[in-house]
Amino acid sequence: MGKSTAAIARRMPGPAGICAFLALMALVATAVNLEHQRTPTVLLWITLPVSALIALASLVAIARRDDLTPVARRFWRHTAIGTAFAAVGATVNAYDCVVGGAAAADVSVVAGIGYAGAIVGNLWAMARLPLKVSGRGSMLRVGLDGLVVLLATGSYSWHFVTRPVVQEAGFTPAALVSGTVFLALNLLALMAFGKVALAGRSHLAPGVLPMMALGMASGMVSSLLLQKYAVDRPWLAASQVSVPVAMLCAVLAGRAQLRAVARGAGPTRAVRRLPVWLPYLAIVAVYALLVHMVAVGDSDALLFVVLAGVLTALVATRQQTVFRENANLVARLDHGATHDTLTGLPNRALFTERLDEALAASHTGRPVSVALIDLDDFKAVNDTLGHGVGDALLIAVADRLAAAVRKEDTVARLGGDEFVVVLDGMDPDNASAAAGRLIAALAEPVVAGDHELLVRASIGVAGGHSGENAADLLRRADIAMYAAKHHGGSNVEQYTEGMAASIADSAAIGAQLQHAINEGQMFLEYQPIVTLDGGRLKGVEALVRWNHPARGIVPPIEFIPVAERTGLIVPLGDWVLLEACRQLAAWRDELGDLGPGIVNVNVSARQLRDPGYVGRVAATLSETGLPPHRLTLEITESTAVALGESVGALDDLRRMGIRIALDDFGTGQSTLTLLHELPVDQLKLDRSFTQGTDTGRRDTMPSAVIALAEAVGLDLVAEGVENRDQADRLAVLGYQYAQGYHFARPLSPDAVTAMVAALPKPSSGETGAADLTAALV
Incomplete structure (x- = not known):
């Protein structure tokens, strides 16, 4: 029983099928009664309220x-909403004519309000569609085109449709009001069509526009036929056909929208505009x-003379x-050819031109x-933060550079993150x-x-003279800039002879360093x-x-900056971490508590900004079996400052149980701020405070630092x-731990093992400092 009911439901016509039947019924009834009324009045009117109510239910479902x-x-x-007004007007109109015996052309106030509300509602729906026109010039041009077409069409509608009807009625006030309203509705409908033609396809499914246009056109055609043909047929009215046809078109438009949604098809995004020839055709037609x-x-000739003058002025405007838009476009193209699109600064082409001019003037x-x-x-x-943030950073840098130079200087962007x-x-x-x-x-x-x-920047400076070309001068500045990067970045280097060879050596080191990491040329010393109070190995x-x-042996000062600049610091740092954790785990197995209890590994800002770094540290600890609390990662103050929002990586590492040390403490400019913001466990006092020659300052600064460390629990x-x-001296001041050549130089793993083996076995749990020093001699 259920299956047969479902099958019957599937075979039943939907709203579109019912409305199509009602529209066909309305057309047949009108044709049958065209010369004489041959059917009951109810057959001419029943299709209006029924089709309007069906269309209303369908459109409400779509709108939700x-x-x-x-x-x-x-x-x-x-x-x-417009369809709801139409349903009210159609129902009241049908009741007045079928039950009340009113003539078909006599529309009551309530029915008139319903029909007018339907027109206004549908026009409002179309008017609210966003217009895909960019720029004030384009908006003005589209508005002028539309106004020209509207005035030309309105003049034809007045001359051939409205004026003959009003003239036949004797130019009575009622006829003038009726004709003016009809003309206004036609113009409003034309405006709506133009709006939908420009904007509708950007928001509605294909097929909606033709159906809505057909529905409104049916009303205008029906009204025209009534005024020209059915004046002496009181049983006929334009609404008898226009309402069922309009309701059918609305339901078909809704079905087109639903089918597009079911297919997953979006609206057409192409921006449409009125044909460029349309306003010219309109003015030719008026002339x-x-x-x-x-x-x-x-008698309308004088009126059309004025209208032709207005249209000519509009087209000229x-x-x-x-012309202004074209001129602005040419100016934008010229500007775009010589300026960077992101920052608005001069680009490489304009920079080269101005540098050539400056070099040409240098002969003086x-x-x-x-x-x-x-x-x-x-x-x-x-x-790490995305290209949007990178672009915003470049714009801010460009603004600051432009504000920091003289008016006669030229700031340009060469591309990427390079400025000149x-x-x-x-x-x-x-x-x-x-x-x-x-x-x-x-x-x-x-x-x-x-x-x-x-923001940190490396700057290379080079001077030029008459006879040089811009490319040579820029090349020398480029060499100086790489020298600035080679020396740690965030500084200025001036080009000197021989600098190119040094940079070439640095580039060679970078190429060889990759090979060294892969071929096992790197090794660790420890x-x-x-402890200062007992000399125990911590x-x-x-x-x-x-x-x-x-x-x-290549000094670290030569290859570490190269590794930082080339990004090789990331794989090199991963290798160092893995090797250090393996070695400490081996010492713990072999030497137990007599061996080192913690290994400190240096880490750079570039490593910490790498999205996968925290995960690789966790994987290294898991692979080597080293507990997290036995690993300390050291960062410098400059590293901490360069981290910015990537400081979250330190939080993640610390939550794993890894300790964080702030190395070279006291050499930066943001020490107190860093202590407040960074998740650190240990401070390493820079050697400049332990080796100073000023006795008072030598004691005062370490004392202040230890008081600070004790205050924050580090x-x-x-x-x-x-x-x-x-x-x-440091022990007297209260320092717990120290490192330096007094205790040991960096040692190989075997030397550390031998050092521990040479220490006398402690009797009270600690080895004396003298014993540790003697073991290293």
Whole structure:
């Protein structure tokens, strides 16, 4: 029984089928009664309220769907409101004629309000569709085109439709009001069609526009037929056909929308515009009609003369708008050819042109210099925070650079994170001082999106003279910039002879370093960290070394900056961490509590900004079996400042149980702020405070630091302890741990093992400092 009911339901016609039957019934009834009334009056009117109510139910259901866009839902909601008014007007109109015996042309006030509300509701639905026109010029041009077409169409509608009807009625007030209302509705309908033609396809499914246009057109055609043909047929009315047909078109438009949603098809996004020839065709049509009127002596000729003048003025205004738009477009194209689209600064082409001009003028003895600026670690910002934040950072940097130079200087963007400044009238020394001011201008944090970022830049300066070309001068500035990066970044280097060879050596080191990491040329040494009150071995700091097959041992100061600049610090740091954790785990198995209890590993900002770093640390601890609390990661103050919002990686590591140490403490400018913001467990006092020659300052600063560390509950390690006097003094001040050449130089793993084996077995749980020092001799 259930299956047969479902089958019957599937075979039953939907709203579109019922409305199509009612529209056909209305057309047949009108045709049958065209000459004489041959059927009961109810057959001429029953289709109106029934079709309107069916269409209303269908459109309300569509307007309540959640899978439509907000614009589409609003359109169908307003269309449903208009249909509700139509249902009221049709029902009252049908009741008046069938029950009340009113003539078909006599529309009561209530029915008239219903029909008028239907027209206004549907026009409002179309008017609310957003117009896809960008720019004031384009909006003005579209508005002028529409106004020209509207006035031309309105003039034809008045001359051929409205005026004959009003004239036949004797120009009575009622006829004038009726004709004016009809003309206004026609013009409003035309405006709605134009609006939908421009905007509708951007928000509604294909097929909706033709159906809605057909529905409104049926009303205008029916009204025209009534006025010209059915004046002497009181049983006929335009609404008898226009309402069922309009309701059918509305239901078909809704079905087109639902089918598009079911297919997953979105609205057409292409921006449409009126054909460019349309306003010209409209004015030609008005002038042609005016010529005809003058020839036959028509009374509307004067009116059309005025109208033709207005249309001519509108078209002329439109042309002026087009000319201005074209001129603005050419100006934008010219600007785009010489300026960077993101920052608005001059691009490489304009920079080269102005530098050539400055070099050409340098034959008079006027100096010229170039400062090439490259942002340090900009790639990490793009990789971790996204290109949107990176673009915002570049815009902010461009603004600061432009504000920090003289009016006669040129700031340009060469591409990526590279900027360049032409310093006309400056020799290299003055240009270097100006470059220092540029670095100072970038020192304040930059707000990019929702992020506060610290900007570091490396600047290379080179001076030029008459006869040089821009490319050579820029190349020298580029070499100086790489020298600045080689020396740690965030500084200025002035080009000197021989610098290119040094940079070439640095580039060669970078290429060889990749091979060294893969081929096992890297090794670790370990410097002991001891307790000052008893000399017990507390832990070790892992220090990476490079045994170059041709050069021998390469100092870290040569290859660490290269690794930072090239990004090789990430795989190198991963190798150091894994090797250090393996070694400490081996010492714990072999030496037990006599061996090192903790290993300290240095980590850079670039490593911490790597999205996968925290996961790789966890994997290393799991692979080596080393408990997290036996690993301490050391960061410098400069690293901490460069981290910015990536400081969250330190929080993640600390939650794992890993300790964080702040190395070279006291050398930066943001010490107290860092202690407040960073998740650190240990401070390592910089060697400059343990080796100073000023006795008062030498004691005052370490005392202040230990008081600070005790106040915030941090361990403290003194670095660079080179003799017993320094060790004893630090012990008196209250320091717990120290490292330095007094206790041990960096040692190989075997040397650390031998050192521990040589220590006498403690009788009270600790080894004396003298014993540890003797074991290393």
